[in-house]
Amino acid sequence: MDESKSIxxxxxxxxxxxxxxxxxxxxxxxxxxxxxxxxxxxDIQAQMHDHTMRLAGVPARKFYYxxxxxxxxxxxxxxxxxxxxxxxxxxVYNYEAEAMGARMIYSSTAMPxxxxxxxxxxxxxxxQKLVAPADWFSAGRVRFAWxxxxxxxxxxxxxxxxxxxxxxxxxxxxxxxxxxxDMKRNPTFAHELFSRLVDDVLPSYLKAQCDYLGGxxxxxxxxxxxxxxxxxxxxxxxxxxxxxxxxLQNCMKYGFVxxxxxxxxxxxxxxxxxDKHILWKTFDAEVKVMMGQPAIxxxxxxxxxxxxxxxxxWLDQWKAKGVRVAVTAGVNARLLRDGPPEKIVDNIxxxxxxxxxxxxxxxxxxxxxADAPSDNIHAAVAASHYYGQLPLAKNLDDIHFEMPKRETFxxxxxxxxxxxxxxx
Amino acid sequence: MSKTLEELKLAIVEGDDEAAPEKAQEALAEGLAPIAxxxxxxxxxxxxxxxxxxxxxxxxxxVILSAGAFKAAAAVIQPKLTATNGPVKGRVLLxxxxxxxxxxxxTIVIAMLAGGGFEVIDLGVDVPIQTFVDxxxxxxxxxxxxxxxxxxxxxxxxxxxxxxxxxGLRDQVKVFVGGVPTTQQFADEIGADAWGKDALDxxxxxxxLVAMEVR
Numbered sequence: 001m002d003e004s005k006s007i008x009x010x011x012x013x014x015x016x017x018x019x020x021x022x023x024x025x026x027x028x029x030x031x032x033x034x035x036x037x038x039x040x041x042x043d044i045q046a047q048m049h050d051h052t053m054r055l056a057g058v059p060a061r062k063f064y065y066x067x068x069x070x071x072x073x074x075x076x077x078x079x080x081x082x083x084x085x086x087x088x089x090x091x092v093y094n095y096e097a098e099a100m101g102a103r104m105i106y107s108s109t110a111m112p113x114x115x116x117x118x119x120x121x122x123x124x125x126x127x128q129k130l131v132a133p134a135d136w137f138s139a140g141r142v143r144f145a146w147x148x149x150x151x152x153x154x155x156x157x158x159x160x161x162x163x164x165x166x167x168x169x170x171x172x173x174x175x176x177x178x179x180x181x182d183m184k185r186n187p188t189f190a191h192e193l194f195s196r197l198v199d200d201v202l203p204s205y206l207k208a209q210c211d212y213l214g215g216x217x218x219x220x221x222x223x224x225x226x227x228x229x230x231x232x233x234x235x236x237x238x239x240x241x242x243x244x245x246x247x248l249q250n251c252m253k254y255g256f257v258x259x260x261x262x263x264x265x266x267x268x269x270x271x272x273x274x275d276k277h278i279l280w281k282t283f284d285a286e287v288k289v290m291m292g293q294p295a296i297x298x299x300x301x302x303x304x305x306x307x308x309x310x311x312x313x314w315l316d317q318w319k320a321k322g323v324r325v326a327v328t329a330g331v332n333a334r335l336l337r338d339g340p341p342e343k344i345v346d347n348i349x350x351x352x353x354x355x356x357x358x359x360x361x362x363x364x365x366x367x368x369x370a371d372a373p374s375d376n377i378h379a380a381v382a383a384s385h386y387y388g389q390l391p392l393a394k395n396l397d398d399i400h401f402e403m404p405k406r407e408t409f410x411x412x413x414x415x416x417x418x419x420x421x422x423x424x
Numbered sequence: 425m426s427k428t429l430e431e432l433k434l435a436i437v438e439g440d441d442e443a444a445p446e447k448a449q450e451a452l453a454e455g456l457a458p459i460a461x462x463x464x465x466x467x468x469x470x471x472x473x474x475x476x477x478x479x480x481x482x483x484x485x486x487v488i489l490s491a492g493a494f495k496a497a498a499a500v501i502q503p504k505l506t507a508t509n510g511p512v513k514g515r516v517l518l519x520x521x522x523x524x525x526x527x528x529x530x531t532i533v534i535a536m537l538a539g540g541g542f543e544v545i546d547l548g549v550d551v552p553i554q555t556f557v558d559x560x561x562x563x564x565x566x567x568x569x570x571x572x573x574x575x576x577x578x579x580x581x582x583x584x585x586x587x588x589x590x591x592g593l594r595d596q597v598k599v600f601v602g603g604v605p606t607t608q609q610f611a612d613e614i615g616a617d618a619w620g621k622d623a624l625d626x627x628x629x630x631x632x633l634v635a636m637e638v639r
Binding site for chain 1: 483489522
């Protein structure tokens, strides 16, 4: 395979943008129009729901409940920042658990979150609660999640589906400490829990979602709970890989592929503990989670501080076989908040220099913090467009980079809506 | 060290929360001094887990299991400890701010701080701003620690610091912050005294803060 896309890239690869006509009061069309005008640069995408909420000034109790508000605000923010995929999402780790009855905390200032003090599966006999609701759409906030996707698809096309990956969902219903204890002390019970998720709950959720949205090709399952060091590479191989494979098999009959994303993502916090051998094991585990596809996530770690040479060294084994690996390289959330913009630009340039010539690189802004300055995000996007111009320059140092000077989000919205603004 | 203490320490290191309290009971039944059981086995065990973590030989699952075993054993021993067993290094009040439920880091920090000789009072998760203020006033801790996992909820830490100041308590307590989205820069911006990068760093910073207070 020499043209593998990153899983995120593939998620949006089928995006068929609409007519390109701008409706001043529909930010989804702003993004579509921008996307059609932008050719020949490397993809840059983002996860930014909390940031969008704050940027658009929408209360949490509206943003995480009203699909129209979420979709329009997300599209407006994606268009403002010139992202290559509309970043429209919510608390993707929670929907299935909430729909099955998990207790939640609903805050005025933040996204809903699972209340781990009283997990859905508090004791082994609670396993009976792990059943697919008869009507997913009406359960919890599933309607919000799917309607947001439908509204986005209306103008962007695309056939992506989304879900919470088995390990992260197991944490959601059981809590991390209890699940870890189960895995070590009561593995029979833990395996039963995982089996119910991948044989019943998740295939049912994805099938219903696929039907509601009118089809699907690739379902991406968020799996940050399985990132390193939440799980060691060995535990990923033991507990994530087999169930990812089983879920894939269970979904193939419905006509779409379902895979976790970000399992084993290397997120060591202490730079003194950076270990290339452990890093390589996490990459090996990631490839196994992807069922052998050469694709790695470097989404959430401190990649502006880790050395990139060990990554290149690992990638060289594939390069020697003529394989271009799908590399998703993420700019760290804390760097996006703290800046400075010059450091962010340098980070993007390093990624392109190290990975884009020999592999398929997707740039990713990992969970942009709520209060990250917009200048920092503009700097990241501009860097991807300057240094990621295709075909790539022979020497990135020859490129003259200028830090963008952009209007505020409010000024942008006023400009695009003929001064009418947007009422969220 | 007695065989029982060795087994207790091993239970903590291996994260066995069933064997740990049993061995702690056994050690006390053998007539060993509670302070010796605590220091030589329970604290030594959690410190060993921390060392293995710092050497990349333990991962988060191992540490969380060790913290659970530590908590189970400490619950057996702490009621037997008396004031004559020496002063604690300081009193720390810990909580995860309102709207946030993620307390994994807090669990480990509590174990490490307790192992480091601090008295730790856990306010839990989803703690309202005013509760932090009221508890600081009531319990007079040396340090109040604020945790958050989300970039939306971490912004409430600033409000906690402001409320402590507004209610005349800021000068009486040191504030440290921690959690995945936080940074030293963020801690500086909101006027906190320290940022805990991880559990071991938090213990070191807590020691520094208390030492500053004493000076």
